[in-house]
Amino acid sequence: MAADPVSGDFTRMLDATMQALGAVSAPAAGADGEPAEPPAGEAADGQVRAELGPDGRLRSLWVEPRLMRLGSEELTEHITTAVNAAIDAMRGATTPPQAGDLSQLREQLAEVRDSAVPRLGSFLAALTEAQDRLARGGPR
Structure with missing residues (x-):
């Protein structure tokens, strides 16, 4: 039996949705394909x-131990600047921070594609067959 155009369209739509989710939930990559460096800032000549982490929250803060001799006001200014x-x-990165892990949603969509699409095709074929029988004047 030939593939139904409706189920084919549905499959393509689900595939495109899963591909988009994969792109959104994949770690950001640099131009060379390697994972992009997390957003970072420096102050006091790198001291x-x-x-930041992928969620936009502060992941780590490093202060050169010698800067601990500064007064707290000057030290906190450097930290704030960094x-x-x-x-x-x-904010300047091309990829926004991820809101959360979308892998579970991606897996569920794959499951829908793999199980529901064939059933949808069978259902549509049965409807088409019933419509044809009705058009010929009843059940046969």
């Missing part, structure tokens, strides 16, 4: 470094 630079780097 303070802030790194964190703000990391936020600016995140």
